[in-house]
Amino acid sequence: MKKDIATPARTKEILAKHRFQLKKSLGQNFLIDLNILNGIVEASGFTEEDGVIEIGPGIGALTEQLAKKAKKVVAFEIDDRLLPILEDTLSPYPNVEVIHQDVLKADLTDIITTKLNDTEHIHVVANLPYYVTTPILMKLLEDRLPLKSITVMIQAEVADRIAASPSTKEYGALSIAAQYYSDAKKRLHVPASVFVPAPRVDSAVLKLTIREKPLVHVTDEAWFFKVFHACFANRRKTIINNLVHNLVGKENKALAQQGLERATIDPMRRGETLSIEEFAALSNELDQLLN
Numbered sequence: 001m002k003k004d005i006a007t008p009a010r011t012k013e014i015l016a017k018h019r020f021q022l023k024k025s026l027g028q029n030f031l032i033d034l035n036i037l038n039g040i041v042e043a044s045g046f047t048e049e050d051g052v053i054e055i056g057p058g059i060g061a062l063t064e065q066l067a068k069k070a071k072k073v074v075a076f077e078i079d080d081r082l083l084p085i086l087e088d089t090l091s092p093y094p095n096v097e098v099i100h101q102d103v104l105k106a107d108l109t110d111i112i113t114t115k116l117n118d119t120e121h122i123h124v125v126a127n128l129p130y131y132v133t134t135p136i137l138m139k140l141l142e143d144r145l146p147l148k149s150i151t152v153m154i155q156a157e158v159a160d161r162i163a164a165s166p167s168t169k170e171y172g173a174l175s176i177a178a179q180y181y182s183d184a185k186k187r188l189h190v191p192a193s194v195f196v197p198a199p200r201v202d203s204a205v206l207k208l209t210i211r212e213k214p215l216v217h218v219t220d221e222a223w224f225f226k227v228f229h230a231c232f233a234n235r236r237k238t239i240i241n242n243l244v245h246n247l248v249g250k251e252n253k254a255l256a257q258q259g260l261e262r263a264t265i266d267p268m269r270r271g272e273t274l275s276i277e278e279f280a281a282l283s284n285e286l287d288q289l290l291n
């Protein structure tokens with residue numbers, strides 16, 4: 001029985017055997033700490049009846065730990081040089097399927113119906129490539145996939161922004177978007193030293209538990225997203241100024257003011273002080289007045 005992939009010695013051996021050169025541009029920082037991997041698996045909370053989608057298996061460090069506990073693992077890897085390595089390292093795990101594709105271009109609904117239809121719940125678990133953290137998370141949330149949870153290793157600073165509460169410096173459009181679809185909790189702080197090569201920043205494990213329905217009712221979802229993005233466009237500007245400059249235009253200032261009044265929000269407040277409920281109320285009033 002070979003040692004786990006996620007040890008410094010085995011990782012070094014695999015990289016040397018395949019003469020693999022890590023690509024910084026693809027966010028290739030591989031995990032070499034089994035305790036952290038176990039922490040990620042535990043935070044996710046999937047069972048042996050569940051299916052897992054992994055993004056970026058690398059040489060298979062996390063994939064191996066997922067395969068030991070889940071019913072089936074489907075892993076998306078963009079770098080074709082890693083495919084023969086994964087075939088080698090994951091050969092003891094027949095419940096893993098590696099798909100060579102950019103996850104941002106993947107039809108995940110189709111993958112779920114065709115490849116994970118015999119699993120109970122579906123979870124995403126990944127040590128994400130940091131250069132595309134936000135687009136990947138937004139795709140996973142906005143595609144409304146039938147997921148139970150998303151547990152990801154990301155930069156600590158981004159995890160703080162996603163899990164932030166109103167009136168903190170981290171709170172912004174990303175916190176609202178995540179909160180709308182999920183309950184977001186930071187689970188582990190992870191030092192840079194558990195990766196090869198070590199990234200320049202610390203990381204964190206974030207768990208998003210997907211809500212059965214969005215947290216607030218909005219009359220038009222796309223409009224709601226435009227409203228809160230506009231309110232955060234310039235953090236030093238008041239809500240009214242942000243709305244006028246970034247969404248409704250000067251000609252509609254009076255209507256924007258009326259919408260704020262109807263939603264009982266002081267136009268001089270800043271976006272970062274509004275709760276998601278207040279953004280929803282504002283979005284619904286403005287939708288009625290302007291669209």
Ligand code: SAM
Nearest residue numbers: 029030031056057058061077078102103127129
């Ligand atoms: N899971 C491994 C681990 O924990 O050691 C590797 C994680 S590494 C941070 C990120 C991985 O994502 C790399 O293997 C990289 O090639 C892959 N990757 C980067 N961009 C991707 C994309 N758009 N779609 C799928 N995989 C991607």
